[in-house]
Amino acid sequence: MSSDYSLIAPSSDAQARAPRIQTDYKPENADLIQSQRNAQKRKQRRVKRIIVVLIGYAVMIGMLYLILTTQRSVNKIWNPYDILGISESASEKEIKSHYKKLGRKFHPDKIRPDPAKNETIESLNSVWVEYSKAYQALTDEEVRNNYIQYGHPDGKQGFSIGIALPKFIISDGNGKYVVLVYALLLGVLLPYYVGSWWYGTQRVTREGVQVESANKLFREYSESIDVGGLITALSNGKEFRDLFRGNKAESGLSKIESRILAQGQITSYAGGLSENDKEKLEDVDSAVRRKVLALLWAYLGRVDLGDSALNKAKFAVAPIAQSLCHCFTAISVAYGNTRPILASYYTSQRLIQALPPAASPLYQLPHFTPAVVKAVEGDSKVGATVQQFMDLPDAQRRSLTVGKGLLSEEQYKTAVNVARQLPQLRVAKAFFKVTGERVITPGSLVTLVIKGRFVPPGSTDVPEIDELDLEDVDPAEDDLDALLGKKKVVKDASGKPVKKEETKPVQPPIAYAPYFARDHLPKWHVFLSDSKQGKMAVPPCTFTAFDKPILTADGKPTFHVQTLKAPGFAAPPQPGKYTFVMHVQGSCYGGRGRDQ
Secondary structure, three states: OOOOOOOOOOOHHHHHHHHHHOOOOOOHHHHHHHHHHHHHHHHHOOHHHHHHHHHHHHHHHHHHHHHHHHHOOOOOOOOOHHHHOOOOOHHHHHHHHHHHHHHHHHHOOOOOOHHOOOOHHHHHHHHHHHHHHHHHHHHHHHHHHHHHHHHOOOOOOOOOOOOOHHHHHOOOOOOOHHHHHHHHHHHHHHHHHHHHHHHHHEOOOOOOEEHHHHHHHHHHHOOOHHHHHHHHHHOOOHHHHOOOOHHOOOOHHHHHHHHHOOEEOOOOOOOOHHHHHHHHHHHHHOHHHHHHHHHHHHHHHHOOOOHHHHHHHHHHHHHHHHHHHHHHHHHHHHHHHHHHHHHHHHHHHHHOOOOOOOHHHHHHHOOOHHHHHHHOOOOOOOOOOOHHHHOOOHHHHHHHEEOOEEHHHHHHHHHHHHHHOOEEEEEHHHHHHHEOOOOOOOOOEEEEEEEEEOOOOOOOOOOOOOHHHOOOOOOOOOOOOHOOOOOOOOOOOOEEEEEEEEEOOEOOOOOOOOOOOOOOOOOOOEEEEEEOOOOOEEEEEOOOOEEOOOOOOOOEEEEOOEEEEEEEEEOOOOOOOOEEEEEEOOOOOOOOEEEE
């Protein structure tokens, strides 16, 4: 997919190049959600940068105009023949004769200044001095040597370098304004912008959240934290204060709480809270935090608040909470406990899809209501995944979901159409390897290689995997391009290594998230853990782009085998048999991740 550079939307923006899942489904309050997405896009266009660019263009055009209209001054090469007005082939006798004629006409003792020509004694003397220098350069040996060697009868000349400035700047009376401009630039604007940049880098973490918020999340960390507990922790972010300044904190709070604590269809409460989550909400003292937490539960439970301003605030808090969740993931990875890491991934999925912790993954599909989900899952206590639903025969799916009080035929087609576009990564093979070695030795640098392909739910006629695609061939030792990743090495049908040029990274489709007021690029997180100790063994590696096309030009799945490689990590120092659990978690689609 090609992309054009734009000052407004840089071509480096991966979201601008990624495809989108095609559907005409629009949720309730779709206009509010889309307006916030548009506002975020306008913000990302960086209006300040556009203004600076326009000013820069204006300055360039102005300078070009001055260059074209300003009279050029060209330094003329000093030539004694031109000054005396004689030919360069003239003999010494002719030169002396011509000089005498000039003396009778231009010598200061022979000529008087003409006021009509603005002549002065000084100007006439200067003219005669030039004639004399030119004559000496052609007749006097020492002066002639200076002229030949340095191009001037007076010997080596000095030179100066200046800056071309418009006349209105250097004219009398404007010098003070030039000094004032330089004082503003160097004494005010430069320190201000440098200070703002430095202060900004100090108060914002690498994950893009304020340091104060990160410190609060650090204090909220617990080894036993779950999704509900993390939702409560995220509500403590400092970023929410800008949304609810002054009396905005308590405005509508009682209405929000009454709506989310009403009788629910998924859980006891409409907002999807558990009893423990309800107690935590009631224990919050800060008005801002309590409103944020109530709005988050209203968003997750898809509760209509009956007020445009409150619904707008409900959709505004979710993207902020998702950014804070990303920060909590980094904190959890630093601690190394498996449960909080997984809780952060599950929470991210729920925030992007607007699903409460106990909700079935089927609610990600358009038009799916509690009645439809109940018809599919029956009395099962474990929620069915989208993949499990789509694995059913079409006739069985229709019999379960289409009917009175359930889905119409059009709604069913819309839901199935979306499900068949969701990028589900199926792992076909995963193994450890050390480049250039057949076995893994203690302390060696190990790479985790994952082979998988994207198989959307409900896909039919899925081809078998070629066993050659599941191999990872080491490049030749002298092939620097392959070692540096510029080429890929695969095997042909005969098993011989074949070099293949590396293609550009391929982006998956933008996440289907109709309730999330941002465009989100899907990510897949892979990490290893020790199930016995509940500890992370290898830190998560995040994949956002892939080496082969995921979709064809007409949007059909390619079923290409993708190769994912986690950065090298040190093997255990002692030989033996070690058991690790590999976790593969998506960032935006709810459902069971893959643990292998």
